[in-house]
Amino acid sequence: MDLLKPDYYDDFSCIADKCTISCCREWKINVDDVTYRKWKAVQPPEDVPGHRSSLQAYTIKKEGSRIMKMTEDHDCPFLAESRLCRLVSAYGDQVLSETCQIFPREIHTFKGHEEAAMMPCCPAVLDIWNKKKNIVFPEIPTEKLKSLFLIRRKLTELLMDTKKSPEEALLESFYILKELHRNAACQDAVFIKIIEDYFSRKTVCQLGSAIREVELPSLDTMDECNEILQDLAVNYRKEELYQKYLDPVIELAEELSEEYDGDEMEEAWEKFRREFAGYQDLIRCFLANEIYSDLLTPEGTLEDAIIHMQWIGMEYAAIRQAVFLSWQKNNCKELDYETVRDYIVVITRMTGYEEADIREYLENSFEELLWDWGYFALITGK
Structure with a gap:
């Protein structure tokens, strides 16, 4: 299926710890079912506060969706003080949920073609x-x-x-x-x-x-x-x-x-x-x-x-x-x-x-x- 992209789409790269409004803070982070099942067997990195048995234990159910349980400061529990993701540092991008892997990209599927775009809720x-x-x-x-x-x-x-x-x-x-x-x-x-x-x-x-x-x-x-x-x-x-x-x-x-x-x-x-x-x-x-x-x-x-x-x-x-x-x-x-x-x-x-x-x-x-x-x-x- 054809993927149609605007001219700026391939210019994007995550600026990680240089980001002024991180997507790892003050936001609902969805965890898809495939990732949730996979996380049952994945141990959290040792430097994650409140170390638990598996990554699954850091999620909650809210309004019909499974999301990350944020800290009291509204941060993702895997966000390090360096403003980098502890999961990525320990396991690489593939361990992340679909939301975290694709953000701020979005793909819309129409009959016969797909369209890619970027969401403006990312400073980069x-x-x-x-x-x-x-x-x-x-x-x-x-x-x-x-x-x-x-x-x-x-x-x-x-x-x-x-x-x-x-x-x-x-x-x-x-x-x-x-x-x-x-x-x-x-x-x-x-x-x-x-x-x-x-x-x-x-x-x-x-x-x-x-x-x-x-x-x-x-x-x-x-x-x-x-x-x-x-x-x-x-x-x-x-x-x-x-x-x-x-x-x-x-x-x-x-x-x-x-x-x-x-x-x-x-x-x-x-x-x-x-x-x-x-x-x-x-x-x-x-x-x-x-x-x-x-x-x-x-x-x-x-x-x-x-x-x-x-x-x-x-x-x-x-x-x-x-x-x-x-x-x-x-x-x-x-x-x-x-x-x-x-x-x-x-x-x-x-x-x-x-x-x-x-x-x-x-x-x-x-x-x-x-x-x-x-x-x-x-x-x-x-």
């Missing part, structure tokens, strides 16, 4: 994108290019367009998706033509002009994004995860939810947006990769694609808000790359839900599962 992946400034996704063979794959290709091209801000591209993308959803019952040949028409240069230019005329009050965007960020962070703060990143920004978000000077805050928001614009190339790569890797599922429909686009939009809104609040806590000094990168990593780890959980979250948090364009525009801003 963001470092690759930041250096490249532009990423290229593989072409789907013509005979497999059905409507959903065509839509996804057009959307990634829209997001990588350097003539648009990421917000403009997101707003245009969501509008087109909603319009295509209204026409989804058309016959295939007609629907393909509709897709091409909506993504034509003329239509996209007209759409962009219309969107630029829409008034989107920046303070309303900031307020709603504050609510989204606080809601996403609730369970992580209860479990005392990502405290270094979440506590300062959520405390400020809670203060702003109670009272702030509107004129002063609007001025700060506009100044921040100018600072944040310096990272547009990175943000474009991030959003385009999210669309490439997460928009489609093997059995997914156009409705599922819209739901995933909403999740991507919400994820981006939370990232930008977290960076904004962190920048404010830092007295509005120059916005550095590490802050942007680290909040992308943390928020994408927090929003790495399974498909069913995404749907459940949206159903429980919003009046309608499928948003209207106005709400998407509210959290995206422009």
Whole structure:
């Protein structure tokens, strides 16, 4: 089966002890059944704290999955003080669970081909994108290019367009998706033509002009994004995860939810947006990769694609808000790359839900599962 990869995929290598946000800390580490059975006969390295009879004894069952039992400091028990993995040092990579062996890679299997991508919840992946400034996704063979794959290709091209801000591209993308959803019952040949028409240069230019005329009050965007960020962070703060990143920004978000000077805050928001614009190339790569890797599922429909686009939009809104609040806590000094990168990593780890959980979250948090364009525009801003 063909494996299709974006152009950055083979550039990745784990930076191990040099990683600033290790995947061995503050995260659920799954242990697959094959690895769990194999671990019954494997002794833990001697320097593992609380030495037990086998590697199996370091796992627990939680919510139907077997995961690593983390230490009180939320570390994997096999993470050494050197920030290297004791298991790898003792036995090599092959002893690791499937999750640890492939992260941050992900493979999606479709009929007739597989697609590889990298997840943005690894700092080293963001470092690759930041250096490249532009990423290229593989072409789907013509005979497999059905409507959903065509839509996804057009959307990634829209997001990588350097003539648009990421917000403009997101707003245009969501509008087109909603319009295509209204026409989804058309016959295939007609629907393909509709897709091409909506993504034509003329239509996209007209759409962009219309969107630029829409008034989107920046303070309303900031307020709603504050609510989204606080809601996403609730369970992580209860479990005392990502405290270094979440506590300062959520405390400020809670203060702003109670009272702030509107004129002063609007001025700060506009100044921040100018600072944040310096990272547009990175943000474009991030959003385009999210669309490439997460928009489609093997059995997914156009409705599922819209739901995933909403999740991507919400994820981006939370990232930008977290960076904004962190920048404010830092007295509005120059916005550095590490802050942007680290909040992308943390928020994408927090929003790495399974498909069913995404749907459940949206159903429980919003009046309608499928948003209207106005709400998407509210959290995206422009």
